[in-house]
Amino acid sequence: MCLTREKLWPKVPDMRCLNQQIHLKLHLKSGIIYMIPANPLKHTPPELPGDSPPIYRKGNIRMKRSFVIFGTVLIFVFTAAQGFAAMPSITPVIQKAMTSLKVTKADPNFLILTNATAVMTDGKSSLPILEQVQETTGAMVGKGNLLFFQRVQNAPLRIMLFKRSDRNAVIISADQSKWAVDTLDFALKTVSDPNFWKDAKDKYAAGKDLFTLATLGNAWAEGAPYDFLKSAELHNHICPGLTSGYLMAHFILEHYPLEKGQRYTIISSPVWCKEDALQVVMDQTPGKRGLVVKPLSKEQKEKISIPNPAGMVLIWDKKQKTGKGVALSFDFNTLKGLYPEDTPKAASILYTAPYLSSPDKFVSASKEFNLDETMFNAICEAGSNPWEVAGLTTP
Template sequence: MNSFFRVTLCLLVILGVVGQPGATFAAGNTTNYGFWRDVAKQGTVEAWRLMGSKPAEVIVLTNAGYAVVQGSSTEGCIDGLSQATGATIGKANLLEAHSSRENPLWFLVFDKDTGNSVYCEVNSQAVPANLGNGKPVGLIATDRLFSKISAANIDAKTILANPTAWNDQVKAKVFNGKEFALVTLANVAAAGAPYDFVKAALYHDHLCPGVNSGYLIANYLDKQLPLRSADEKYYIISTPVWCKEDALQTLLNTTPGKSGMAILPLDNNGKERLIPEAQNLAGIYIRWNSKTQTGDGLVLSFDFSQANAISGIDNSKGFPWESKLKMDLFLLDYYDKPEVFVNIIKNFALAPGEKPESYAALGTNVLEKLGLIK
C-alpha cells in the first residue's frame, strides 16, 4: 500500500471515520435508528391490544422515511414495523406513502381478513430534541408518545354498506384527515392490485380515479406506442393536468427533472376552444429515439363518462369520497383493457429537426400546432 494512503487510513481509523478491518461502518445516528424502530414496535403493541390479537395477514402503511421529526429522519420505524408485524416491502404489504417531511409521522396496521385497523400518529413534542442524549423510548408513556391512536373498520364493503356511519368517522377525523387516503390505499392493496399501480398510488399519497386513469393510459401506451429499444423514451406534454401525472411519472419515469414531461395547465377557456374530438383530452405522448433523432406520438383522450356509464356510479349522489372509492375498485377490473376508456384523438410524427421539447417551447401553442383548437 502507498505510504501516503497507509498514513491517511490510520488517521481515519483513529478519528473513527473508518472502522477497523472486520468492523461494521454505520451511516447516520444509530441511536436514532433504535429509537424509531422501538417507536414502531411500541405502537404496534398498542394496535394488537386494540384489535384483540395479532392478525394473521396485515397491510402496514406508513410515511416513515419521509417524515422528519425533531430534525431526525425516521426510516428506522420501517424496520420496527416489519419486525413487529411480519410485513415486508418484498411481500408488498409494507407500504411507504409519500409525504412532506414536515408531516407528522404515522402508521396504520390493517387486518386483511376483518378490515379492522389501528392508526398511530407520533407526538413530535414528546420526541427528545437530541435523540443521542435523550430518554430511551421505553421511558415515554404510550399516551404521550402518540398524539393519536384510533381504531376503525375500514373494509371497503363494510364502509360502502353503511356510508353514513363511515362519514361520521370522516367528519370526526378518526385518522387525522387521512381517512380517504388510508381507506383507498389499504383496500386496493388488499384486493391484489398490481404492485406498480400501488406504488403509483403511494407516490400520489392516496388513490383516486385520476391515478387510475394514469395507470390505464400507461397500459394503453404499452399496446399502441410501445418503446422498442433502449434508445427510445417517452416525452409527455401534460395538458390538461390532473392526478394522472403522478402515476405516469412513477410508472414511466417521465419526470420533468429528467426532461420526460412538460406541464401545461389548461383552464376552462382553453378547454372551450378545443375541437369536439378533443373534449376528453388527456395529454400528448411522444415516443422519441435519441439515436436516430426521430419521434412519433399520440394525442389521447380519457372518457370518465364512459366509466360512469359502465359502472353505474353517479357522482352526484352520496358523499364526496363514496363515488371515488367505488370507482377505484371498479377500475381494478379494467387494467388490461385500457382501450375501453382511452382513445386516440390523433397520430402524428415529428418533422426532421424537431425534438419533443420544441412542442412545449415558450411561444409554441402545441394545441394549435396539432390542430386541436377550433
C-alpha cells in the same frame, strides 16, 4: 476534587479547588459556562464575544458553593427534560394493535401502511421507528405487505395496521409526545357512506390521512397491481384521476412500445392527477424532460378538436430527428359508470380495481401525426399550446 487552573482559567494563579468561592457565569450567546474567581478586582475575567466591560463590586459578587451546585442541578434538569419529551417506544402499541386485529407476526394478510420514510418525528428521521414496526410485525416490502405514502417532512407520523379479510384497521399517530390510536373499519359499507367522510378528519386523530389510508388499504386488499400501489404512494391517495393515468401509461406501453434509439416524451395537457401515475409506471419525469406539464385555460380546453383530450405521447428518435405523436383520449364516463353516482371518491377503487388491467376500455388514440424536429421542439417549448401546434384545435 480539584480543577487545575488551566481547566478553569489560565490567568488565575491560585485557583486550585472548588471549595474556593467562585462566580458562575453563563454566556448566553455562546452557551459556555465560565468559572470566575471571587475577587475580580485582582483577576479580570476574559472578555466574551459581545460582552460589555464588566463592573464588579467586591461585596455583592461572592457566591457560595451552593450556588454552583444549584446552577449545575438546573442545567442537569433542563437537559434531562429534553429526553422526557421524546416519543415512547412504539413496540407495545403495535403489539396491542396486532392483538386487537387478531393477526400474528409475518401474517401476509395484514398490511402496514405508513409515511415513516417521508416524515420526521421529534426532529429526527422516523426510520428507527419503522425498524421497530417491521421487527414486531414481520411486514416486508418483498412480501408485499409494507407500503408507504408521501407527505411533507413536518407532517405527523402515521402507521396503519390493516387486515385484509374484514378491512379493520388500527391507525397509530404521533401526537406531541404520545401515540394516539384510532380503531375503525374501512369496509365498503363505511367508505361508501358520505356521512362518514363529513366529519371524519375532525373525529379521528389520523385527520385528513384517513382518505389516504382507506384508499391504499382497500386497493391492496383488492389485489391491485404493485405499480398501481406505487403510483398511489407518490400521489398519497387513490382517486379516478390517478387511475386514469395508470390506465394511460399501460395503454402507451402496450400499443406504442419503443424501438431502438427512441424515447418517450409525455405532454401532460390538460393537467390532472394522472401525471403521478405516468411518472411511476413509465419513469418519465419533468426533471428528466420526459414529462412536459402544460396547463390550459378553460377556453383552450374547449377548442381542442378531439373528444375527451387527455394529453399526448411523443415518440422521438433524437439521432434520426424523426418521430410520431399520438393524441390520447380518456373516457371518464365509462370509468365513473362502474360505480353509483353518489359514491365517495374513497370508495371508487373498490369498483375500479378489477379493470386496472383493461386500459383499452377507457383509453384511445384519437389522432396520430408525424413529427419533425421543428414540430417536436414547438410542442415541448414553454408558452406553446401543444394542441394548436399539432393542428388539433378549432378556430
